Amino acid sequence: MNKIFALIGLFFLQIMVTFAGFSKPVTAPITSGSWPAEALPPSPPSMLRLANGQIRVEWRHTSAGWKISSVQLHINGEWQETGNPSGEYTLLYVKEQPDSTPQEHFRTVSNTAFPDPVYKYQIKTWEQSISPVSLNTAGQALQYYPAEGRAMADGSLVFTQETEVATITTEWRLDPAWPSDILVRQKLVPKTAGYFSLASPSLFTLEEKDLTWATVPGYFQGSEIQPNFVLAYAYGQGIPGKPVVFRERCASSLSPVISTRQGFSVAVIPDPGLGRDPWAKDHSTQRDWQIGLSHMNRRSQLSPTVYFPVLGEPASALLPGKPISYGFRFSLQQGDWYKLLHHTINDIYHFKEALALRTNRQSLSRRRERMLTYLSDTRTAMWNIEEYKGMKIGAQSYLGGVVGSQGDAMKNSDYGAMWMAAAITGNGWFRDSILPYALNFKLVQQQTDPGFFQGAATGQYYLAKTKKFVEEWGEFVEPISLTYYTMLDIGNILLFEPGNDSLRARLHLGAESLLKWQKPDGSWDVAYDRQTEQPIFTDLQDLRPTFYGLLVAYRILGTAKYLDAARKGADWFIHNGIDKGHFIGVCGDARYIPDFATAQSAQALLDLYDLTKDPLYKQAAIRAGRIYTASIYTQPVASRNMKTVKGVQREDWEISQSGLSFEHGGILGSANGAGPIALCSHAGLFIRLFGLTGDSLFAEMARAAAIGRDAFVDSATSVASYYWNAMNKGAGPYPHHAWWQIGWITDYLMAEAQLRSEGKIVFPRGFVTPKVGPHQSYGFAPGTILDEPADLLLREGLVRQGDPNIEVLTAMARDKKRLFIILLNDRKQELTTELSLDMTKLAGGKNYRVRDVRMTLNDRGKGQAGKPAASPDRPVHPGKVPGSYTVTLGAYGISVLAVDYEE
Numbered sequence: 028m029n030k031i032f033a034l035i036g037l038f039f040l041q042i043m044v045t046f047a048g049f050s051k052p053v054t055a056p057i058t059s060g061s062w063p064a065e066a067l068p069p070s071p072p073s074m075l076r077l078a079n080g081q082i083r084v085e086w087r088h089t090s091a092g093w094k095i096s097s098v099q100l101h102i103n104g105e106w107q108e109t110g111n112p113s114g115e116y117t118l119l120y121v122k123e124q125p126d127s128t129p130q131e132h133f134r135t136v137s138n139t140a141f142p143d144p145v146y147k148y149q150i151k152t153w154e155q156s157i158s159p160v161s162l163n164t165a166g167q168a169l170q171y172y173p174a175e176g177r178a179m180a181d182g183s184l185v186f187t188q189e190t191e192v193a194t195i196t197t198e199w200r201l202d203p204a205w206p207s208d209i210l211v212r213q214k215l216v217p218k219t220a221g222y223f224s225l226a227s228p229s230l231f232t233l234e235e236k237d238l239t240w241a242t243v244p245g246y247f248q249g250s251e252i253q254p255n256f257v258l259a260y261a262y263g264q265g266i267p268g269k270p271v272v273f274r275e276r277c278a279s280s281l282s283p284v285i286s287t288r289q290g291f292s293v294a295v296i297p298d299p300g301l302g303r304d305p306w307a308k309d310h311s312t313q314r315d316w317q318i319g320l321s322h323m324n325r326r327s328q329l330s331p332t333v334y335f336p337v338l339g340e341p342a343s344a345l346l347p348g349k350p351i352s353y354g355f356r357f358s359l360q361q362g363d364w365y366k367l368l369h370h371t372i373n374d375i376y377h378f379k380e381a382l383a384l385r386t387n388r389q390s391l392s393r394r395r396e397r398m399l400t401y402l403s404d405t406r407t408a409m410w411n412i413e414e415y416k417g418m419k420i421g422a423q424s425y426l427g428g429v430v431g432s433q434g435d436a437m438k439n440s441d442y443g444a445m446w447m448a449a450a451i452t453g454n455g456w457f458r459d460s461i462l463p464y465a466l467n468f469k470l471v472q473q474q475t476d477p478g479f480f481q482g483a484a485t486g487q488y489y490l491a492k493t494k495k496f497v498e499e500w501g502e503f504v505e506p507i508s509l510t511y512y513t514m515l516d517i518g519n520i521l522l523f524e525p526g527n528d529s530l531r532a533r534l535h536l537g538a539e540s541l542l543k544w545q546k547p548d549g550s551w552d553v554a555y556d557r558q559t560e561q562p563i564f565t566d567l568q569d570l571r572p573t574f575y576g577l578l579v580a581y582r583i584l585g586t587a588k589y590l591d592a593a594r595k596g597a598d599w600f601i602h603n604g605i606d607k608g609h610f611i612g613v614c615g616d617a618r619y620i621p622d623f624a625t626a627q628s629a630q631a632l633l634d635l636y637d638l639t640k641d642p643l644y645k646q647a648a649i650r651a652g653r654i655y656t657a658s659i660y661t662q663p664v665a666s667r668n669m670k671t672v673k674g675v676q677r678e679d680w681e682i683s684q685s686g687l688s689f690e691h692g693g694i695l696g697s698a699n700g701a702g703p704i705a706l707c708s709h710a711g712l713f714i715r716l717f718g719l720t721g722d723s724l725f726a727e728m729a730r731a732a733a734i735g736r737d738a739f740v741d742s743a744t745s746v747a748s749y750y751w752n753a754m755n756k757g758a759g760p761y762p763h764h765a766w767w768q769i770g771w772i773t774d775y776l777m778a779e780a781q782l783r784s785e786g787k788i789v790f791p792r793g794f795v796t797p798k799v800g801p802h803q804s805y806g807f808a809p810g811t812i813l814d815e816p817a818d819l820l821l822r823e824g825l826v827r828q829g830d831p832n833i834e835v836l837t838a839m840a841r842d843k844k845r846l847f848i849i850l851l852n853d854r855k856q857e858l859t860t861e862l863s864l865d866m867t868k869l870a871g872g873k874n875y876r877v878r879d880v881r882m883t884l885n886d887r888g889k890g891q892a893g894k895p896a897a898s899p900d901r902p903v904h905p906g907k908v909p910g911s912y913t914v915t916l917g918a919y920g921i922s923v924l925a926v927d928y929e930e
Contacts, residue, residue: 072088073087073088074086074087074088075093075176075178075184077184077199077200077201077209078201079201079206080101080206081100081101081206081207081359082098082099082100082101082201082206082207082209082359083097083098083099083106084097084098084099084199084209084230085097085098086114086176086184086186088176089172091172092171092172092173092174092188093114093172093173093174093175093176093186094112094113094114094115094172095112095113095114095230095231096112097112098110098112098230098231098359100291100359100360100361101361102289102290102291102361103290103361107289107291109231109287109289109291109293109359110231110232110233110234110237110287110293111231111232111233111234112231113228113229113230113231113232113328113330114172114228114229114230115170115171115172115228115229115324115326116170116171116172116173116188116195116197116226116228117168117169117170117225117226117228117229117324117325118168118169118170118171118190118192118193118195118215118223118224118225118226119165119166119167119168119169119223119224119225119226119325119334119338120166120167120169120192120193120221120222120223120224121165121166121167121221121222121338121339122219122220122221122222123221123222124222124339124344125158125159125160125165125166125222125338125339126158126159126165127155127158127159127160127339128158129154129157129158129159130159130162130164131157131162132157133157133256133257133260134257135255135257135258135566136255136257136258136566137565137566139566141153141257141261142261142618142695143618145500145501146500146616146617146618148428148616148617148697149617149618149695152694152695152699152700153261153694153695156260156694156695160272160337160338160339161271161272162269162271162272163269163270163271163272163321163325165338165339166222166224166338168325169190169191169192170325170326171188171190173186173187173188173195173197174187174188174189175187175188179198181200182200182201183198183199183200184198184199184200185197185198185199186199190218191218191219192217192218192219192221192223193215193216193217193218193219193223194215194216194218195213195214195215195216195225196213196214196216197211197212197213197214197228198211198212198213198214199211202356205358205370205374207358207359207360207370208296208356208357208358208359209230209356209357209358209359210354210356211227211228211354211355211356211357212352212353212354213225213227213352213353213354214350214351214352215345215350215351215352216348216349216350217345217346217347217348217349217350218347219347220345220346220347221344221345222338222339222343222344222345223336223338223343223345223351224319224334224335224336224337224338224343225334225335225336225353226324226325226332226333226334227295227331227332227333227334227355227357229324229328229330229332230293230330230357231293231330232324232328232329232330233285233287233328233329233330234329235251235252235329236288237287237288237289238250238251238266238285238286238287238288238329239286239287239288239363240284240285240286240363240364240608241266241283241284241285241286241322241329241364242283242284242322242364242608242657243273243278243283243320243321243322244278244279244280244282244284244368244657245273245277245278245279245280245657245658245689245692245693245698246263246273246277246278246692246693246694247259247260247263247264247265247266247267247608247693248263248364248608248654248657249263249264249265249266249607249608249609250265250606250607250608251265251266251607252265252266252267252268253265253266253267253268254268256268256269257566258566260694261620261693261694261695262567262609262610262611262620262621262693263608263609263610263620263621263693264570264607264608264609264610265607265608265609266322267322268327269323269327270321270322270323270324270325270326270327270332271321271323272319272320272321272334272337273319273320273321273694274316274319274320274699275302275303275316275317275318275320275662276303276305276313276314276315276316276698276699277689277692277693277694277696277698277699278302278320278662279656279657279658279659279660279661279662279689279692280368280371280372280376280657280661280662281296281297281301281302281318281320281333281371281376281662282294282295282296282367282368282371283295283320283321283322283331283332283333284331284364284367284368285322285329285330285331285364286363286364290361290362291359291360291361291362292359292360292362292363292364292366292367293331293357293358293359293367294331294357294358294367294370294371295331295332295333295355295356295357295358296333296355296356296357296358296371296375297318297320297333297335297353297354297355298353298354298355298356299375299376299377299662299663299664300663300664301317301318301335301353301354301355302317302318302662302663303315303316303317303318303663304663305663305684305702305751306670306672306679306682308670308671309670309671309672311702311752313699313700313701313702313751313752314699314700315340316337316340317335317336317337317340317342318333318334318335318336318337318353319333319334319335319337320332320333320334321333321334331357333355335353336351356375358370358371365653365656368656368657369724371661372661372724373724373727376661376662376663376664376685377664378661378685378686378727378731379723379727381664381665381666381680381683381685381731382686382727382730382731382734382855383855384665384666384667384678384680384735385680385686385730385731385734385735385853385854386734386735386831386832386853386854387734387735387737387831387832387853388737388831389737389740389745389831390830390831390832390833390834390835390853391733391734391772391775391776391834391853392772392776392834392835392836393745393831394740394745394768394772395768395769395772395773395821396821396823397744397745398744398745398746398765398768398769399448399452399454399769399821399823400823401744401745401746401765402448402765402766402769403454403456403457407744407762408423408762408765409423409424409762410422410423410461411423411424411437411491412464413437413489413491413494415471415489415494416471418467418470418471419464419467420464420467420468420471420489421439421461421463421464421465421467421468422437422438422439422464422465422468422489422763423437423438423439423440423762423763424436424437424760424762425437425438425488425760425761425763426759426760426761427760427761428499428616429488429490429497429499429500430497430498430499430500430501431490431493431497432488432490433490433492435490435491435492435493436488436489436490436491437468437488437489437490437491438487438488438489438763439465439468439469439763439766440763440764440766440767440796440797440798440799441763441766441767441769441770441796441797441804442465442469442515442516442519442520442796443515443516443519443522443770443793443794443796443803443804444766444767444769444770444773444796444804445457445461445462445465445766446462446519446520446522446523446524446804446806446807447523447769447770447773447793447804447805447806447807448769448821449461449462450523450806450807450819451805451806451818451819451820451821452821452822453822453870466520468489469512469516469517469520470533471496472484472485472486472489472496472512473485473512473513473517473533473536473537475533475536479555479560480504480540480555480557480560481536481540482509482513482533482536482537482538482539482540482541483504483508483509483513483537483540484496484504484508484509484511484512484513485504486498487499487508487512498615499614499615499616500615500616500618501615502556502557502558503554503555503556503557503563504554504555504557505553505554505555506541506544506551506552506553506554506569506573507551507569507571507572507573507613509537509540509541509544509576510541510572510573510575510576510579511576511613511797511798512797513533513534513536513537513576514534514537514538514541514575514576514577514579514580515575515576515579515794515795515796515797516797517530517533517534517537518534518579518580518582518583518793518794519793519794519796519804521534521583522583522793522794522804522807522808523806523807531583531584534579534580534583534584535580535584537576537580538576538577538580538584538586538589541573541576541577541580541592542577542588542589542592545592545595545596548599549574549592549595549596549597549598549599549600550568550569550596550599550600550603551569551573551596552564552565552569553565553567553568553569553611553619564619567611567619568603568604568609568611569611570600570603570604570609570610570611571600571610571611571612571613571624571627571628572597572600572624572627572628572631572632573596573600574592574593574594574595574596574597574600574631574635575593575627575631575634575635575794575795577589577590577592577593577596578590578593578631578634578635578638579794581593581638582638582794590638590639593635594635594639594641597631597632597635597644597647598643600628601632601643601644601647604628605628605647605650605651605654606650608654610624610625610628610654611624612624612625612691613798614690614691614798617691617695617696617697618695620691620693620695620696621691621692621693622689622690622691622696623658623688623689623690623691623708623709623798623799623800623801624798625651625654625655625658626651626652626655626658626688626708626709626712626800626801627795627800627801628648628651629648629649629651629652629655629712629716629801630648630712630715630795630801630803631795631801632644632645632647632648632651633645633648633712633715634794634795636648645719648716649716649719649720652712652713652716652725655709656724656725656728658688658689658692659686659687659688659709659728659732660684660685660686660687660688660703661685661686662684662685663683663684663685664685665679665680665683665685665686666678666679666680667679667680670682672738672754672755673754673755677738680735681735681737681738682738682739682751682754684702684703684751685731686728686731686732687702687703687704687705687707687732687751688703688704688707688709688732689703689704690703690704690749690750697750700752701750701751701752701753702750702751702752703750703751704749704750704751705736705739705747705748705749705750705751706747706749706764706767706768706771706799706800707729707732707733707771707775708767708770708771708774708796708799708800708801708802709728709729709732709800709801709802710729710730710732710733710771710774710775710778710802711729711771711774711775711777711778711801711802711803712778712800712801712802713725713726713728713729714726714729714775714778714779714782715778715782717729717782718778718781718782726782729775729778730853730919733772733775733853734832734853734854738754738755739751739753739754739755740755741755741756741757741758742755743757744757744758744765746758746762746764746765746768747764747768749761749764767796767799767802770796770802770803770804771800771802773802773804773805774792774802774803774804774805775802776834776836776851777790777792777805777836779834779851779921780836780849780851780921783851783886783919783920783921784884784886784921784923787812787813787814787884788810788811788812788813788849788923789810789811790805790806790808790809790810790811790819791805791807791808791810792804792805793805793807805819806818806819809841810838812838812840812847812849812923813883813884813923815840815841815842815845815847816840816841816842817838817839817840817841817847818838818839818841819836819837819838820837820838820839820846821837822837822868822869823868824865824868825837825846825864825865825866825868825869826848826862826863826864827862827863827864827865828850828860828861828862828863829860829861830858830860832852832853832854832858833850833851833852833853833858833860833916834850834851834853835848835849835850835862836848836849836851837849843927844875844927844928844929845925845926845927845928846864846869846925846926846928847923847924847925847926848862848923848924848926849921849922849923850862850914850916850921850922850923850924851916851920851921852916852917852918852919852920852921853919854918854919855918855919856918857915857916857917857918857920858915858916859913859914859915859916860913860914860916861906861907861908861911861912861913861914862906862911862912862914863906863908863910863911863912864877864910864926866928869928873930875928875929875930876928876929876930877910877926877927877928878927878928878929879902879925879926879927880902880903880912880924880925880926880927881900881901881902881903881924881925881927882900882901882902882903882914882922882923882924883900883923883924883925884921884922884923885916885920885921885922885923886917886920886921886922903924912924
């Protein structure tokens with residue numbers, strides 16, 4: 028009788044398992060849970076199965092053990108097989124700690140050793156990355172199909188294997204919250220002492236001919252296996268042909284993904300909390316290695332894989348009888364890699380929910396005001412004026428690494444922000460004491476003498492003691508440096524000084540050099556040796572937006588051949604770079620490993636689309652933007668857990684890496700030790716991409732980067748530290764970073780204003796800033812606010828309001844005495860503020876009288892593209908204090924006040 032009831036129960040259990048998962052998820056995903064206590068006999072004895080409306084997985088018992096015989100996914104109304112079914116398990120074991128000495132060495136496509144000895148910052152990291160553990164050759168690989176399989180009363184399946192060194196039990200179950208996911212939990216009980224690492228089982232394997240894309244976010248992406256290991260492993264250009272194990276410290280999202288020609292993607296996603304916490308308690312633990320990620324199993328078959336613990340790391344050293352366990356999930360979905368990345372980021376790692384934790388102590392607009400004060404002090408800004416060839420040139424000290432520097436390097440960073448600040452503040456000191464000397468610096472920085480390098484920048488940095496310009500890391504000249512330090516800087520100045528014929532001639536000189544260096548296919552060499560004039564770094568292609576310099580030339584000078592050449596360069600770049608996921612960076616000290624130039628590429632292509640209206644460029648920009656989301660940390664999950672930072676108690680979300688971008692990631696980037704950067708140049712671009720696509724991840728990432736980052740901001744100057752691990756050290760050796768910060772904050776706020784107003788607030792954008800990303804300058808021409816021409820204005824103290832989560836932008840109507848006040852809510856909740864005006868700050872200390880204050884735009888919604896914004900045009904409620912006004916803003920909302928005044 029008991030057997031009959033058991034069989035009846037099994038029948039209903041199989042029905043429940045088969046049809047589970049159809050309801051819409053209403054709660055967060057569950058974890059793998061505890062170990063089931065009761066097993067039901069399988070029926071038939073040689074087959075086990077998990078199934079719902081999206082996934083079917085079948086195991087069959089063979090002489091080798093329990094193998095997966097079928098993995099099916101419901102695609103376009105039909106059940107389709109997904110790959111080569113496997114079910115093979117791997118346990119890595121070694122009795123003694125693995126040797127960390129590299130056993131293999133690799134060469135570039137030019138057959139040169141890598142990295143070059145001069146790249147001292149990368150050598151040690153490279154050696155770590157080619158150790159036996161990293162290359163997945165360390166230890167003994169015990170590969171098996173489990174001997175025992177059971178169906179449990181709760182619907183899960185449990186498989187067990189006895190090996191000579193350990194007992195491994197693995198539980199599989201469907202996730203009722205996300206029917207595309209299979210939850211897996213593995214438990215290992217050692218029988219002997221040693222070092223152990225469990226690999227996630229291979230659900231199925233894929234042939235190279237069947238894949239369309241593969242990525243370990245933060246490390247590589249591509250559509251095919253890259254024959255040259257250096258290009259794949261160090262530069263992320265394509266899929267490494269080895270089963271390398273990546274560290275989570277530069278994995279932006281913990282989700283190796285493979286997309287297939289059959290129209291589905293598969294990922295393995297470790298449970299939140301399994302990876303390292305980069306600031307576990309009171310110091311940086313960024314370099315800790317808790318889990319390993321790979322696109323291949325140990326047999327070098329394409330199959331997303333996670334390893335825990337990492338062989339040789341402290342958690343892998345186990346004693347007999349001391350168990351360990353960990354959980355992860357397989358996710359299979361119809362669609363491409365980006366869809367699965369979305370799932371990982373928001374559904375599993377709760378990125379969007381963590382954004383709700385973010386709150387400001389100081390608004391971004393207030394930070395911008397205070398940084399301008401900082402830059403007005405020559406001492407704090409480290410502003411220098413030097414004599415060079417009979418001219419007085421000005422720049423800020425640069426105390427980072429520059430070849431040949433004796434602590435005397437100088438640099439200007441964001442010319443667009445410098446000229447913008449002078450224009451919108453009316454600050455005479457900027458106008459008279461900064462800009463003329465910065466302009467002289469730019470003029471002498473460009474080579475005008477005839478020759479191969481005529482028109483190019485002679486170097487990014489000026490060494491005051493030896494009186495010469497140099498590049499960051501050697502005696503060479505790059506076409507992209509010509510784009511940056513001739514075309515972009517001079518182009519941005521010319522937007523503010525359009526009648527400067529001398530600068531126009533300099534711009535023409537640079538454009539002609541770019542044309543001269545451009546190859547017939549539209550590309551450029553990475554760099555030329557300054558002495559021999561021959562190409563160097565020939566192992567790399569110039570997969571950067573070098574073409575953008577010619578776009579600048581066309582927009583300023585109007586010469587058609589420059590636009591034609593820009594398009595030719597962009598077309599080559601799209602085909603060879605964006606379509607393949609191949610990029611290089613612009614940081615010479617890192618030997619051009621991919622960096623923020625990828626985001627800059629997206630904005631460059633958007634600007635080219637604005638000029639040509641060719642949809643090819645818009646779609647390429649969106650693809651580049653999506654690839655760049657893999658340069659944004661989305662792990663670990665931010666929380667309210669308390670941490671100690673330099674003796675100060677802070678909640679975890681305040682110092683969270685989640686939402687910040689790399690300077691450069693991968694196996695060699697600065698993020699390996701220093702973590703991400705607080706310079707969020709991509710924020711404005713991502714808001715623009717959100718407006719174009721409706722893809723909310725762009726907006727969430729922009730806001731997570733920008734909002735609530737006070738833990739990285741120096742309280743005395745409001746300048747943020749560059750690297751995450753510096754916390755709130757301020758500008759440190761990089762005072763010029765303040766200009767970049769003013770630039771990106773302005774770009775982000777202006778992008779939000781345009782988005783939230785649905786285009787009712789639009790101001791012309793300048794050109795992207797050199798090097799650090801895609802933010803753009805404003806203030807060189809009037810924009811429109813509700814169809815009224817207006818000029819941007821920044822006057823410290825003009826508008827006062829006390830909520831640090833509300834941003835303030837101001838502009839002046841061109842044809843009447845009207846001040847526009849634009850208010851932006853940084854939070855996803857309604858906020859009310861009281862603001863007051865000091866009209867003596869408006870112009871020359873005159874005490875203008877406010878005649879009328881009206882609300883001309885008020886969006887009480889969520890700042891979403893496509894939502895109509897209300898335009899009430901009504902008087903503003905008076906505040907509690909005479910002369911103040913009360914304004915309520917919706918979640919991520921906007922309000923515009925029109926203040927009419929008279930003398």
